[in-house]
Amino acid sequence: MKVMTLDIMISNEIRQYIADQHLKYQDKLPSERELCDLFSIQRLTLRSAMKILEEMGIVDVVPKVGYFVAKQRISKNVNSIRLMSEIIKDNVSTYETKLFKFVEIEADKYLCRETNLPLGTKFFEIKRLLIADHEPVCMDYCFIPVNLAPELVNYKEDIENLNDILIDKFQFEFYRTTQRIRVIEAENSYRDSLELSNTANVALLSGCIFDKHNHVLAFTESYMKYDRFSFELI
Template identity: 35%
Template sequence: MKLIDKNSRIPLYLQLMDILIDRMENELGENGQLPSEREICEHYDVSRTTVRQAINELERDGFIYKVHGKGTFVAPKRVEQNLIKFYSFTEEMKKLGKVPVSKVFSFDIIEADRKIAEKLSLPAGSRVYQFSRLRLADNIPMMFETSFVPYDLFPGMTKEDLESTALYDIFKNRFQTTIVMAEELFMPVMTGVKEMELLQMSPSIPSLRIERFTHGEDRLIEYTNTIARGDKFKYHVRLEN
């Protein structure tokens, strides 16, 4: 077991952070509860100030999260998303051994306003599907997304289809539509009250807005606006000279 070395030049709170990270990785595991501040003070013979500084730094770095009235817990590891090639939420979660679920909150066929029509390169007033889904992995909310899909390309699609089958599988298997590429735009945003509730986020957790434009062989086939939990994802991009 690692101990605090009070003669070291390394600040006490940094030593304590290292000790707690080791415990979280080897003993507590994801969502495991950390001891209270008082218990940590007594066990490692450090001040409350040192413990709070270590805990605050661990929370800021995404190692832990706090639940009011219950305590401090080990944060689940972030899903690392490689942005070099096309990906889908369902397939990526399956690769990680997680069970993906999509809960469809709304499903409508509407006339696209000018903004949505421009996003999909359609004439204003064109019919499009509009649907919102909460995406979960192992029953943990990960992202909330609203999608728009041209109706003329995929006639007859229903809410029940989306509840039982991944969207891109519907494109491929039912409509023989091949996805050629997708573009994504990322920006940090303040999380809205609705999304915060659906994603079970505390106000201190950041979120990321992701706009996706999915291209078929000769036209856009999907525009999706997503709010993703900042504590659940990290994105990897490789830059070459």
């Protein structure tokens, strides 16, 4: 059990303060002196609490300037059986999708290994850039067996709502998922689109979604700006 130390309690109090004051991204928090007076604490305790909040991605620290509200991280429950686009929608004010690719392919050895389907199985490969609050945050690949949704190509113009299309139009029933999270070096194929530096890393979330009969409904790979996401096990 984690001990609830004073700095942890104060970090929780500051989080509540940010919410109560309706502070948003880049809003400046009160000075250290004002925060110490507000919570009746020593400066050392405040700085320890702020370090906790900085590591959680809740505040940004600008030396000799002060504390600012950081961009809200997109919270992903690793047990959630939903496409990444739906997770992002629930966490941001504005959301949009840019479609890069929608093609029919035959499964190669890698895709067959990941899905346990025969070599040459036909898939729709859908590549989308997911944009949250006007910032590109994820390059998302979704591979869907053609035989499960042969007319999916007719909904290409509405691909932003892929999750709803699969459920409502093709009666997909997401039942369970297997997911793997890794931090890898960003590749050229999506680095520019995500506005990343040449040395940047991304969080790669990959895995299959199954129905209740253990049939593969989709295989997904999401290359995410890891500083914009948090992962929870609930």
